[in-house]
Amino acid sequence: MRACEICSGSHLEQLHRQHFLFPGLPQAVHYDVVACRTCGFAYASDIPDQSALDQFYQNVEHHLHTDLPPGLARIHGDFFHFVQQHADLASDARILDIGSGMGHFLAHFKQAGFQRLLGMEPSPAAAKLAHEIYGVEIRSATVDAFVTEERFQLISLCGVLEHIADLRNSMAKIAALLADDGYLFIAVPDAEAFGKTPPAEPFLEFALEHINFFSAVSLDNLLAASGFEKVTVISQHNDFYDNHYLLAMYRKTTKAAKRFTLDAVAAASLLSYVELSRQVLRPVEALAEQLEASAEPVLIWGAGALTSRLLCDTRLGKANICGIVDRNRNLQGKPLLGVTITGPDELAQHQGATVFIASTTYAAEIRDTLIQQHDWRGRILSLATGAR
Numbered sequence: 001m002r003a004c005e006i007c008s009g010s011h012l013e014q015l016h017r018q019h020f021l022f023p024g025l026p027q028a029v030h031y032d033v034v035a036c037r038t039c040g041f042a043y044a045s046d047i048p049d050q051s052a053l054d055q056f057y058q059n060v061e062h063h064l065h066t067d068l069p070p071g072l073a074r075i076h077g078d079f080f081h082f083v084q085q086h087a088d089l090a091s092d093a094r095i096l097d098i099g100s101g102m103g104h105f106l107a108h109f110k111q112a113g114f115q116r117l118l119g120m121e122p123s124p125a126a127a128k129l130a131h132e133i134y135g136v137e138i139r140s141a142t143v144d145a146f147v148t149e150e151r152f153q154l155i156s157l158c159g160v161l162e163h164i165a166d167l168r169n170s171m172a173k174i175a176a177l178l179a180d181d182g183y184l185f186i187a188v189p190d191a192e193a194f195g196k197t198p199p200a201e202p203f204l205e206f207a208l209e210h211i212n213f214f215s216a217v218s219l220d221n222l223l224a225a226s227g228f229e230k231v232t233v234i235s236q237h238n239d240f241y242d243n244h245y246l247l248a249m250y251r252k253t254t255k256a257a258k259r260f261t262l263d264a265v266a267a268a269s270l271l272s273y274v275e276l277s278r279q280v281l282r283p284v285e286a287l288a289e290q291l292e293a294s295a296e297p298v299l300i301w302g303a304g305a306l307t308s309r310l311l312c313d314t315r316l317g318k319a320n321i322c323g324i325v326d327r328n329r330n331l332q333g334k335p336l337l338g339v340t341i342t343g344p345d346e347l348a349q350h351q352g353a354t355v356f357i358a359s360t361t362y363a364a365e366i367r368d369t370l371i372q373q374h375d376w377r378g379r380i381l382s383l384a385t386g387a388r
Contacts, residue, residue, distance in 0.1 A: 002045045005167040005212075006221045007260055009038035012045065013267060016274045018206040019312035023303050023334035023341055028312050033206060033213070033270060040263030041218040042191055042270055044211040047165060068104055071240030078236065079158055079187055079247065080108035086231050086249040087183040092116060093153035096177065099160035100138045103130030110136060120146050143170045151179040158187045161219075162212045171226035178252045184228060186248040190235045191215050192265045193244035195272025200242045200360045201383065202281035202313070205273065207305045213270060216246055217263040223250050224257035240361070281313060284383060288314040291354070297322040299350045299378075301366055302358030303331050303341050306383075310358060311337065323350045347374050357382035 003010045012034040021028040031044040068076075089095075091113055097106045100119030103126075109117055119138030121127045127138040139146070143164070155178050164170045178184060191213035194205055205213070214222075216233050223230070228250035235244050288310070291298055298319045300307060303326040311317040317337055324341045326332065331341050347370075355370060355378060357363050363382040370376035 002043065002047065002165070004036035004039060004041050005043065006041045006218060006225065007036060007039040009036045011037040013037055015042070015267060015270050016206070018044075018203060018309070020208050020305075020308040021311045021317070021336070022208070022308050023331050023336045029208075031208070031211070033274075035267035035270070039218070039221060039260050040215075040266055041221070042213040042215075042263075042266040044206075044213075047211050069240065071238070072104070075238050075240055076105045076108060076158075078238070079105060079156075079185075080112075082234075082247045082249070083154070083156070083183075083185050084112075087154055087185065089114075089154055089183070094118075094150060094179075095154045095156070096120065096150075096152040097156045097158070098143060098174070099158060099163075100126070100130060100136075102126050103134045103136045103138055105156065105158055106130070106136045106138075107134040110134065118148075118150070118152075143173055146173075146177075148177070150177075152177055152182060153179055154183045154185065156185040156187075158185075159189075161186060161188045161214065161222075162210050165211060167212065167222060168226075171222065175227050175252060180252060180254075182252050183231070184223070184250045184252065186219070186223075186250070187245050188212075188214050188219065188248070190244040190246045191218075192269050193235060195269040195276065198276045198280050199273070201306050202277040202284065203274075203309055204241075204277075204306075205243070206309075208308070213266060214246060215263050215266045215269070216248075217261055218266060219246060219248060221260040221263070223248075225260070227253055227256045229253045280383075284310065284316075285314045287381065288316040288319065291316070291319040291356070295320045297350070297353040299323045299325065299347075299353040299355045300358055301325045301355055301370075303334075303336055304328070304358070306360070307336075307358040316356070322353055344369070344374075347376075351376070352378045354379040354381060 014034050016033040019028045019030045031047045034045045035042045094116045097119045100121040106117050106119050117136055120141050121138050122142050124140040127140045130136050130138045192215040231249040233248040236247055237244050292315045298321050303324050321339055324339050326341050332343050334341050357366050
């Protein structure tokens with residue numbers, strides 16, 4: 001259980017309990033989405049400790065795109081443009097990107113002429129690919145394990161803070177790595193926007209690794225307490241994930257704020273998000289019940305976060321599942337509901353089955369693969385398009 005990382009409060013309001021069933025796990029796990037009644041910060045409690053989360057990132061290679069989708073490329077370009085607008089950096093500035101993935105964001109700095117670049121990424125495979133594709137140095141490490149004598153003029157955290165369990169200690173370490181008056185760039189999902197429109201996937205923002213839900217107010221509270229002053233914060237939509245991100249620039253100072261501003265929006269937004277997700281889930285629940293009742297052979301394409309939630313939130317796990325397919329080689333060979341996950345090359349043995357595409361981002365691509373490459377003759381179902 002977590003006390004509030006901003007004010008240390010322990011008087012919490014429970015907003016939602018999210019269940020997950022992952023490959024290799026014999027039973028479902030969960031976390032509780034809560035809001036601190038003292039300062040309003042919203043986060044997940046009853047979670048694995050930080051070392052377990054670090055192991056999760058090291059062993060499961062997330063989001064390794066050797067061919068970067070155009071939507072993701074636009075996101076990295078937008079982030080870089082924001083940094084250019086709001087950070088006054090010399091060409092010889094030392095830049096550290098924490099959570100670098102394959103180095104897509106750092107590559108923008110290299111293309112702009114910056115040479116003193118370093119990335120930090122828990123996944124060794126991602127770090128290796130970054131060097132091969134972009135020629136940038138990325139060290140395989142976590143924030144806690146990273147050691148260097150260097151001090152940086154810019155540190156970037158793109159999609160990182162929502163994953164960190166021990167925010168206070170991590171922010172102290174990050175502040176120590178930053179030179180005096182250095183800049184800190186943050187991109188993090190905007191919790192205030194969660195409840196405004198129905199999500200593409202029910203409970204999409206409640207991934208196992210998403211454990212902090214920042215509004216602009218709670219982000220400012222955390223950063224001010226860690227010795228940073230705000231330069232600017234904006235909320236920006238991205239079409240790839242169909243959500244909003246906070247893009248924030250802060251600067252290191254010598255003083256840490258001791259007071260916080262009450263976050264009066266996060267809890268209400270998350271409660272609205274839960275209701276909107278339930279509305280999106282209802283037709284999926286009905287579809288899962290139909291598949292269970294028909295007992296028709298069902299092939300699930302996708303063994304990731306969406307599947308992990310649907311198997312807990314609907315009757316999909318009660319259907320006659322004949323196979324589960326995923327392109328992620330780290331998942332192939334692992335059991336899920338007693339079914340061994342395979343790659344797409346073994347689709348032929350299930351020809352004619354009803355395919356349930358457990359993805360929204362790549363649903364159209366998967367559908368085209370089934371039809372064009374595998375001449376699929378069975379039904380194809382997805383959250384986005386229903387049946388073929």
